[in-house]
Amino acid sequence: MSQATVRSWLADPDDETTYRRMTRGTRRLLATVVLLDGAGLLDDKFVAAIDTFDRLLNEGDARLDRALQVLQAAELTDGETEDEDGG
Template sequence: MNRIALKKVAVRLNGGAVRGSSVRLARVMGVSLPTVRAWLSDPDDEAKYRRMTRGARRLLATMVLLDGAGLLDDRFIAAVDTFDQLLNEGEARLDQALQALHASSSEDGMIDEEEE
C-alpha cells in the first residue's frame, strides 16, 4: 500500500480530520505510533521506511469495512484490545473467551428467532 493511500485511510478512520490521524490509525491497528510513521515515510528512506505486512494490510481493510458499516468505534476497539490480551494470557483464558463469544452469538440468534 502506498503512503498516500494509507494517509487517506488514516484520515477517514479519524473522522475526516488530518490532525491526529496517525495516532488514530495506530490505535485502530494496535501498533505503535513509530510503526505508523514508518509506514507513512518515504520508501526511499531505508532508515525510516517500513513496509506494511500482508496481515497488517488485511487488518486495515477489515477496519475500513467496519468503519464503513458504522461499527468501528472506541468501544469496539477496546473490545479488540481486550480479546488481544486474552489471546496472550494462555489457552485456558482463550477457551473462556471463545465460549463467552459463542454464547453471546447464540443468544443473538435466539433473539432473532423469537422476533420472527
C-alpha cells in the same frame, strides 16, 4: 503498534533509513478496520470486545490458543506467503 511504526509505513519508500514496508497481514487488518469504521460498526462496544480478546490472548486463554493453532495450520496449508509483493 507504535506511532513510529505507523510513521515508517507512511515514509517515502526510497528512504531506506525510515521506510518500513507493511506486511500483508497488517494491510489486511488495516483494511478490515477501515471497512468496519466505514460501515459504522467500529463503535465502543466493538473496541471493548477487541480489548477483551487481546487480554485473553495475553493471559494465555486455552480456547484462544486452540483457535490460533487452527488458524496457523490453515495458513500453512493455503499456499500463501506473508509477503504478497514477492520480497
